[in-house]
Amino acid sequence: MSDGTSAYTQPVQATSDILLDINDLVVHFPAGRRGMFGPPSKVHAVDGISFRVRRGTTFGIVGESGSGKSTTAQAVMRLIPATSGQIVFGGDNIANFRGERLRLARSKFQIVFQDPFSALDPRRRAGELIREPLDLLGIGSPRQRDARVRQLLEEVGLPPQAADLFPHQFSGGQRQRLCIARAMAPEPDLIVCDEAVSALDVAIQAQILNLLKKLQCERGLTYIFISHDLGVIQHFCDDIAVMYLGKIVEQAPASVFFSAPCHPYSWSLIAAAAPPGSLRNRLKQGYLVKGDPPSPVDPPPGCRFAQRCPFVIEKCRNELPILKFTGPDHFVACHRTGDAKPPDFSAST
Amino acid sequence: MAPVLSVQNLSVSMKGSKGPVPVLENLSFDVAQGKTMALVGESGCGKSMTALAIMRLLPEDFTVTSGSIVLDGEDVLAAAPAQLRGLRGNKMSMIFQEPMTALNPLFTVGDQIGEVLRQHRKLSHRDATEQTINFLKAVQIPAAEKRVHAYPHQLSGGMRQRVMIAMALACRPKLLIADEPTTALDVTVQAQIFDLLSQLQDETETAIVLITHDLGAVAELADDVAVLYAGRCIEKGTSHEVIAHARHPYTRGLMACVPHLHLGPTTRNARTELEEIPGMVPPLGARGLDCAFLPRCTFAGDVCRSQPQPPLDIVDAHAAVSCWRHQEIAP
Numbered sequence: 001m002s003d004g005t006s007a008y009t010q011p012v013q014a015t016s017d018i019l020l021d022i023n024d025l026v027v028h029f030p031a032g033r034r035g036m037f038g039p040p041s042k043v044h045a046v047d048g049i050s051f052r053v054r055r056g057t058t059f060g061i062v063g064e065s066g067s068g069k070s071t072t073a074q075a076v077m078r079l080i081p082a083t084s085g086q087i088v089f090g091g092d093n094i095a096n097f098r099g100e101r102l103r104l105a106r107s108k109f110q111i112v113f114q115d116p117f118s119a120l121d122p123r124r125r126a127g128e129l130i131r132e133p134l135d136l137l138g139i140g141s142p143r144q145r146d147a148r149v150r151q152l153l154e155e156v157g158l159p160p161q162a163a164d165l166f167p168h169q170f171s172g173g174q175r176q177r178l179c180i181a182r183a184m185a186p187e188p189d190l191i192v193c194d195e196a197v198s199a200l201d202v203a204i205q206a207q208i209l210n211l212l213k214k215l216q217c218e219r220g221l222t223y224i225f226i227s228h229d230l231g232v233i234q235h236f237c238d239d240i241a242v243m244y245l246g247k248i249v250e251q252a253p254a255s256v257f258f259s260a261p262c263h264p265y266s267w268s269l270i271a272a273a274a275p276p277g278s279l280r281n282r283l284k285q286g287y288l289v290k291g292d293p294p295s296p297v298d299p300p301p302g303c304r305f306a307q308r309c310p311f312v313i314e315k316c317r318n319e320l321p322i323l324k325f326t327g328p329d330h331f332v333a334c335h336r337t338g339d340a341k342p343p344d345f346s347a348s349t
Numbered sequence: 350m351a352p353v354l355s356v357q358n359l360s361v362s363m364k365g366s367k368g369p370v371p372v373l374e375n376l377s378f379d380v381a382q383g384k385t386m387a388l389v390g391e392s393g394c395g396k397s398m399t400a401l402a403i404m405r406l407l408p409e410d411f412t413v414t415s416g417s418i419v420l421d422g423e424d425v426l427a428a429a430p431a432q433l434r435g436l437r438g439n440k441m442s443m444i445f446q447e448p449m450t451a452l453n454p455l456f457t458v459g460d461q462i463g464e465v466l467r468q469h470r471k472l473s474h475r476d477a478t479e480q481t482i483n484f485l486k487a488v489q490i491p492a493a494e495k496r497v498h499a500y501p502h503q504l505s506g507g508m509r510q511r512v513m514i515a516m517a518l519a520c521r522p523k524l525l526i527a528d529e530p531t532t533a534l535d536v537t538v539q540a541q542i543f544d545l546l547s548q549l550q551d552e553t554e555t556a557i558v559l560i561t562h563d564l565g566a567v568a569e570l571a572d573d574v575a576v577l578y579a580g581r582c583i584e585k586g587t588s589h590e591v592i593a594h595a596r597h598p599y600t601r602g603l604m605a606c607v608p609h610l611h612l613g614p615t616t617r618n619a620r621t622e623l624e625e626i627p628g629m630v631p632p633l634g635a636r637g638l639d640c641a642f643l644p645r646c647t648f649a650g651d652v653c654r655s656q657p658q659p660p661l662d663i664v665d666a667h668a669a670v671s672c673w674r675h676q677e678i679a680p
Contacts, residue, residue: 064535065506171629172392201391202562203626206606210623228536235608235623259614272540273610276568288540291491292505345613 019055019189019222020076024048025085027068027075031297041298045071047246048085050323053239055189058216058223060237060254062230062269064293067243069226073194076224077111078102090189107137107186114195116175120167126153126178127163133185152181156211173204180211192224197232209236230273234258239329242266245296245304248323252330260342262332264309265289267343283343286310303335311340351422352379353523353556354403354441359416361395361402361580363633370634372398372411373580375660378573380524383554387561387571387588389603393630395580396560400526403558404443405433421523439469442517446529448509452501458485458512459497465519484515488545507538514545521553528560543570564604568592576600579631579641585661586668596670596679598648602626640673648678 027046034041046068053059061069074080076087078094087095089109097105110133113119120129127149134145150160156177167175176196183191193212197205209232215221227233233240234254241251242265250263261267264287271283289308303309306316315335323331334340359376362369373395380386388396401407403418405425418425421440428436445451453461462484463477472480478497485493488511501509510530517525527546531539547570550557559571567574567588574591576584576599584597595601605624628645638657643649652673661669672678 064537173629202603202607203391204629206608206623206625207627209608210625213622230536231608231610234610258610258612268537270610270612272536274612275609276565279612280569284540284544289537290541292507292538293535 017055018052019090020053020059020224021086021088022049022051022072022076023086023088024050025072025075025087026083027071027080028083043297044246044299045296046075047299049241049243049246049248051241051248051251053190053222053224055222056216056220057238058225058236060233060240061224061226061243062228062233062240063243064228066245066293066296068246068296069243070194071246072243073111073192073224073226077109077192078106079111104137107133107139108188109190109192110183110186110188111192111194112176112179112183112196114199116172116179116199117167119179120175122167124166125163126158126165126167126170129167129178130163130181130185133182137186139186148185152184155184155215156181157207171204172200173207176200176204176208177211180208180215184215187219188221190222190224192226194226195228196225198227198229205232212236230269242269245293245299247304247333248331249305249333250331251323252327256327256330259345260327262326262330262337262342263305263334264311264336264340265305268308270343279345287343303333311336350381352381353421354380354558355417355419356399356403357417357419359399359402359418360414361398361407361411362414364410364412365634369412369414371414371580371636372633373402376416376575376577376582378575378582378585380556380558380573382523382556383550384572385550385557385559385570387559387567387574388577389561389564389567389574390577391562391603391630393579393632394577396577397528398580399577400443400528400558400560403524403526404437404441406443435469438465438522439520440522441524441526442520442522443526443528444510444513444517444530446532448506448513448533449501451513452509454501457498457500458504462512462516462519465516469520480519481515484519485512487549488512488515489541490515506534507541510534510538510542511545514542514549518549518553518555522555524556524558526558526560529562530559531563531566532561546570564592564607576603579636581641581658581671582661583642583671584669586664590667594668596664596668596675597642597672598646598678599626599642601680602645640671648674650674650677 025046026048029043029045031041031043063069075082082095086093094105130149130152131145134148149163153160153162158177197208200208225236237254240254240257241248244265250266261270267287268289271287274280274283291308294307302318303316303321306312321333321335323333326332326337357377359373361373362371376399378386388399390396402413413426459478459481462481466472466477466480482493482497485496490496490508490511531542543566571588574588575582578599584591584600595604606626608623626645631641640653640658643653659671659673661671663669
């Protein structure tokens with residue numbers, strides 16, 4: 001299965017060209033009423049986030065369940081309607097696209113989901129599944145489509161005979177390869193990976209991560225990579241946004257984020273994922289938050305993280321902090337930046 | 350001191366259309382009071398089947414073909430239904446991966462934890478509820494007096510797992526089996542649950558069998574570890590020794606393929622390839638006598654192809670490994 005190619009030696013085709021520019025994206029869901037005559041409640045799934053993704057890079061979104069990572073992914077894919085905001089993809093605001101125009105635009109952005117068991121139609125053969133996007137988008141002649149299916153199978157490391165098998169005849173890792181082949185079929189510029197490796201065993205996870213990276217190096221693909229696993233995020237992403245209850249609380253290039261994170265929530269995530277040892281114990285004592293993330297239905301005013309934050313002050317409970325520039329490409333939404341003591345990652349002491 | 354749990358030469362097989370198919374082969378391990386034994390491996394390696402065999406909860410079509418399971422002096426495999434009911438929940442209990450499906454949605458958590466006490470300790474309803482509140486406090490659930498009347502759907506995932514832990518530990522069992530207890534939870538909550546488990550273990554001296562695929566959890570919680578591959582134990586030892594000096598190529602692969610977090614201003618080479626273990630675990634029924642890891646092993650030699658899988662070779666007091674070439678390939 002694995003080819004262990006030397007694709008990694010190739011320079012990555014990262015550019016400063018902005019492929020995707022998300023501007024103040026808001027996604028609210030109705031959540032019934034409080035009481036029979038009360039005001040209607042809203043789930044603030046995504047509450048005004050903005051970020052830019054450079055062509056050829058990987059933009060990582062990390063956060064716990066309920067933080068709005070998957071809603072962001074689905075809104076960017078236009079799978080759920082955005083309440084407001086702009087989604088500028090390759091120069092066009094696709095948030096306003098409808099009908100045929102949206103359908104055709106979709107060939108340029110594709111998604112790979114977490115669970116490869118429920119993402120594939122069990123009654124169709126692998127070859128048909130990969131071919132489906134080509135048929136729907138009318139790409140190439142029928143003969144070219146067949147050739148493309150064979151080529152895609154090879155690219156994702158599946159044998160040509162796999163085309164005649166049904167999804168249940170594949171293992172989890174192979175099914176995820178099928179999902180990737182299907183996403184690759186219309187030659188998209190952007191692939192959103194929504195927890196694409198989270199359901200896989202570690203050995204298989206490494207295979208899929210290597211495959212995604214190989215494809216990125218070969219084709220200059222851009223990824224939005226959503227995960228709760230900071231180890232995977234660090235390995236895979238160029239830029240990172242940390243989400244908490246629908247807001248981006250910190251955004252930075254990966255190298256900056258893992259050497260000098262600024263938000264208390266980032267500190268907590270890092271403390272929970274730090275490799276075992278004295279450093280981990282020290283981080284956990286000082287920075288790991290207690291409790292569970294609160295519900296995103298009608299969040300209180302002030303900082304969303306205030307309830308769990310070990311560094312909370314009165315101002316945090318009343319006033320929502322905005323994302324502020326703290327360094328090149330580094331943005332933090334916290335009232336106590338520069339004030340609360342950041343963790344020390346040096347192994348000694 | 351005799352171990353709390355002693356599993357010797359346990360083999361389990363599944364009924365297949367062409368005769369029995371081995372699922373677990375010759376698994377042996379002991380867990381002492383207050384100690385934690387971790388079972389590690391990919392899915393399909395037999396970790397959960399081991400747990401279910403100990404609890405005598407194997408699904409239909411699965412049978413224990415040989416071996417013994419002794420819990421605190423009692424032969425679990427020979428136990429009659431009445432004796433088994435006394436063992437489960439009382440001397441051994443289990444927490445599962447998905448707390449939502451393991452709790453009954455129609456009863457309050459107080460009813461469900463109290464049921465254990467009413468059954469095994471013969472407490473009255475009122476006393477059981479009182480005790481339950483104490484347990485909920487012990488697993489650090491805020492507002493326990495109120496939460497005891499909550500239904501599972503009113504609690505978050507982390508809270509539900511705390512309820513499961515409270516329920517499992519209600520009768521102070523000798524043995525707790527934790528089957529991937531944090532896999533379904535958020536990362537910050539995972540760390541809290543691990544802390545809680547080790548704190549409660551210190552207080553109650555319960556022996557824990559921890560089933561996990563997370564080697565970080567092993568390093569943090571476990572005293573000993575057994576690495577399973579395709580139903581066979583391929584490496585066993587103290588968790589410190591196995592993690593610091595993994596000998597079997599599979600164990601080494603498992604550790605290398607996880608992207609570890611690097612903190613601080615180290616210059617990270619972002620474009621390094623993750624090491625990967627090619628291929629996948631052979632499915633049930635496709636496992637021969639030779640080393641099950643052979644098709645995926647990068648160190649495989651002639652001896653591996655010509656000989657059946659070796660038994661666990663005891664390297665020293667802290668480690669044992671089942672690999673023909675472990676001495677030659679030692680890093």
